[in-house]
Each structure stands twice: as structure tokens, then as C-alpha cells.
Amino acid sequence: MNAINFQDKIAGIREIQFKKQPEEKYDSDWICPYCGFIDFDAFELGDSDDKAECQMCGSIVSYEREVHFTYRVCPVKPQEVIEL
Template sequence: MSTKLYDISNWCRQGSELKSYPYIGEIDIDLNIGKVVKVGESYFSIGVLSHVEKNAGAREIEIDFEPEDKDYENNLICPYCGYEDKDSWELSDDDEKHRCGRCGAIVSYERVVTVEYNASPVEPPGIVTANWI
């Protein structure tokens, strides 16, 4: 059982063939998507798998084991790995928990709705001309 890791930080820029991406190294386990793999002092998120070829596309990530809340962000951001979920708007209004799409951690969330205003010019103010004395 082993898996070759390829760096997919630039996924889709080099095509869909894993072997066209920079080779990271080979590890001694089989993998699943949604798991974080620790190799030495590095952590990798697995994003693409080929069980047949025993290859995996991975991104090196940092894991915060003492995370702080991520308050008032435009998108849901995982406090463990920092992944920003650009599809946060699709999250349920009823659920309070979400599994991170990169590291698999479970985070609780609260959707905060604010009201903002935009203004556009329609008519300028009346101007009165004066002179210096």
C-alpha cells in the first residue's frame, strides 16, 4: 500500500493528468478524499485520487490546533485550515454545522445578515455663487 503525491496547488492550469503536476513524494498508505495526511511536519489535503494508479493530488496546508473564531467574514472560513468556502451562500439556514471541504473538520456557523445601502447621483445640489471681498 502506497500512494504517490502530486502538488495540485495550481489545479486545472496543467490539465487533469496528475503526473503533469510537481511530484511531492510517495507515502506508505492508501488515501481517501476529505482526509488530511501528516507527513513529517507537513500536512496535506487530498483533493484528487486515482486508486488505480495509486496517485493523489494534494495541497500542503497549515492546521491550527488552537483555532479562533472567524467572525463577520464574507464567506465561511475554516478556523482550522483557513479554507474559504466561496459557495457559503448555498449553506442551509437551518443547519449550524458544516464539514470543511478541504480538511474535513467540522465547524459551527451562524449566518449574519446585514442591511447596506448604495447611493447613485441623480441631481446635484443648487449652487449659489459668491465673491471674496
């Protein structure tokens, strides 16, 4: 990532570790396999099975989005129990 401030004529850069032979990532975060950038706004990306450009290094990656549901079940009204 870089930053340019034209008003103060300042430019900054940050070195990134770029993997030339990246491996597939499987994580709860969207992590670029090339540079390790975590895209916390990945939920804004299009549907899964799509391609995206890394905002950090510009590499093209494909991704799948898996959605997991968790249910919280609370008691409301019990069924009447018939004693035998």
C-alpha cells in the same frame, strides 16, 4: 484538497496548515478556523446557527450567518414646497 486521476494513475495532494488550537473567525467569507479554507459557496449552506463540515479538512464547525442590507435611495418626485 487532493485530486486523483485514475485514468493516468496520477494523484496529487496539497499540504494545508492545520491549526490545532483554532480561534473563532469573523469575516465576510466563510473561513474554516482549522485550515483557512474559504468556502465561496457558503451561501448554499443551511440556516445559520448550524454546523457544517469543512470541504478541505473535514473538521466540523458551527457558524452564524449575518445579513446586512444596504439601501440605495433615488429621488423620484419631490414634495411641493410651500413658500411662506
